[in-house]
Amino acid sequence: MSALAPRFSTYNCGGGREWLVSHGPEDGAHVLIVPPLFEELNRTRQLLAQMMRRLAAAGIATHLPDLPGTAESSRTLEDTSWSEWREAIALAVQAVSASYIVSIRGGSLLDDSAADADVLRFAPTEGKRLLRDMVRARSVTDKAFDSTAQKAIFDGGPTLLGGYPVSAAFASALRQAEPADSAKVQTIRLEGDPGPAYRHIAGPPLWRRAEPAGSPELASALAQEIVNWIG
Amino acid sequence: MASEGAKQVEDTLRAVLVDVLALDQAQVALFDETTPLFGALPELDSMAVAGLLTEIEERLGIWIEDDEFEAEMLESFGALLIFARDKALQ
Numbered sequence: 001m002s003a004l005a006p007r008f009s010t011y012n013c014g015g016g017r018e019w020l021v022s023h024g025p026e027d028g029a030h031v032l033i034v035p036p037l038f039e040e041l042n043r044t045r046q047l048l049a050q051m052m053r054r055l056a057a058a059g060i061a062t063h064l065p066d067l068p069g070t071a072e073s074s075r076t077l078e079d080t081s082w083s084e085w086r087e088a089i090a091l092a093v094q095a096v097s098a099s100y101i102v103s104i105r106g107g108s109l110l111d112d113s114a115a116d117a118d119v120l121r122f123a124p125t126e127g128k129r130l131l132r133d134m135v136r137a138r139s140v141t142d143k144a145f146d147s148t149a150q151k152a153i154f155d156g157g158p159t160l161l162g163g164y165p166v167s168a169a170f171a172s173a174l175r176q177a178e179p180a181d182s183a184k185v186q187t188i189r190l191e192g193d194p195g196p197a198y199r200h201i202a203g204p205p206l207w208r209r210a211e212p213a214g215s216p217e218l219a220s221a222l223a224q225e226i227v228n229w230i231g
Numbered sequence: 232m233a234s235e236g237a238k239q240v241e242d243t244l245r246a247v248l249v250d251v252l253a254l255d256q257a258q259v260a261l262f263d264e265t266t267p268l269f270g271a272l273p274e275l276d277s278m279a280v281a282g283l284l285t286e287i288e289e290r291l292g293i294w295i296e297d298d299e300f301e302a303e304m305l306e307s308f309g310a311l312l313i314f315a316r317d318k319a320l321q
Contacts, residue, residue, distance in 0.1 A: 129289065137281035139297070147297070192246055194292055208282035222318045 007054075012064065013088045014080075018074050020092060022063045024056035029230050031055070032098040032117070033064045034089055035106030036133060038162030038206035040060065041070075042157035044104065046214030047206050047222075054223035062102075066090040070164065078158045078165040082173030086113040093117055102226055106130045107206055111182035119185045120229050122222060123193060123205070127177030134161040188225055201225060240291065241264040243315050244308075244315055247286050252279060264309025280305065307321065 010017040031050070035070040036044050052062045064126045067085050069077030081092050091100065093114035103111035108124030135153065138161060139145045149159070158165035164172075179185075190205060203218030245259050252274040268274055275283070282304075287301055296319065304314045 041257055122267065125289070129285065133285040135282060136297075137278075140280045141277050150297075170284070192250075192290055204250045204253070205286060208286045209253060210276070210278040210282060211253070213253070 007085045009095075011092050013068055013091050013113075014084050015076075016068060016074050016102060018068055018088065018092075019066045020063050021155060022096065024061035025059055026061065029060050029100060030098040031060060031062045031102055031226065031230075032060055032089070032093050032096060032114075033126075034101055034103035035064060036104050036207055037067075037106035037130060038164060039137065040105050040130070040162075042163075042226045043207045043209055043212045046212060047219055048104075050216060050219030051175065051222050054220055056197070058223065058227050060098075060227065063092070063096040065073055065089070065100060071160075075167075076165065077170070078167055078189040080120040080170070082170055082177070087108050100230060108179040109174075109177040110203065111185075112182055119182065120226060121179065121185060123189050123207075124187060124195070125177045126179070127174040128208050131161070131171060131175050137162070186229060204222050234320075240316050241312055243290050244287065244312060246282065251283050251286050259267055262308040264312065265306065266308040267306065268308060268311065269305035272288050275305070285316060290305060292319045313314060 007022045009020050009022065017158065018179055030148065033048065035041050035048060048064060054063065055062050066073055068088050069080035088111045090113040099117060100124045101111050101114065101117045102122065103119060104126055104128070108121045109127055111119045111121065135150055139150065153159045153161070153166070154168050154175070157168040159171065161171070166170075183206070187195075187197045188199040190202060191200045191202050193200070201221045203215055203220070203221060204216055206213060206215060206218070226231050232283065248254055248255050248259050252272065254272070254274060258278075259260065269280075284295055287293075304310055
């Protein structure tokens, strides 16, 4: 079997089965990728795939899970809670026996649910900023999405945000979510990002681009950071 | 003469335009206060506005309220610069 061929498997969460895609060798270091959330994931899929292939070539196995209620999940997001997303990451870590987690953007809000794994965060952000961006993305193109409709995100709903029906409880939990402090976490950011980080790398914030695109340079830089971090 | 802070905001805005809209760095370096943005740059359509504003917020460490945002802000590079400086340097 080619080392470049992705493998598909499932993990169980909340009575449902969710998909995982894996790249790289069966032995060696196993890394669970906790990806960006909602629309930011669509915009970074190519980057993730490029990064995972580079890591596979370096002998590191990576696993990218679907979160409950997204992608190929048998459930809808409307019936999924924020705490189930956090639980899903802990279950996915177990399912693939990962010792390492690499979390990206909003994925960093979920990465502390598997307490034993070492975590590398890339460009982490707060839930309120993610929510803000999704609300703004809809309000600039949908005039009916006015202040009353926006208020209903938290006490009515579900509201269509980032392509998904988001319940009021889910939106409220996301708004409160922040990356958790931990001694097991290292953070890297893009140059120009003023947040705290131990390393900065060059590259475009692809999660902001309306036209999805990859970046071989950023994928290589990220993969190299991960290789160095695992050591 | 612009203060160091004002220059920093300007540099940040240029970098955000390059990074979010995938514009050419040399093109953006030539932008002056009268350079039109929304309606003049094909890359800056309504789908791109949210990402642009949110990235400006994150890089400048500011928070733009909905009622502070007006379409006129994106009419020219100068208008965006005035708004960003007001928010970031207050």
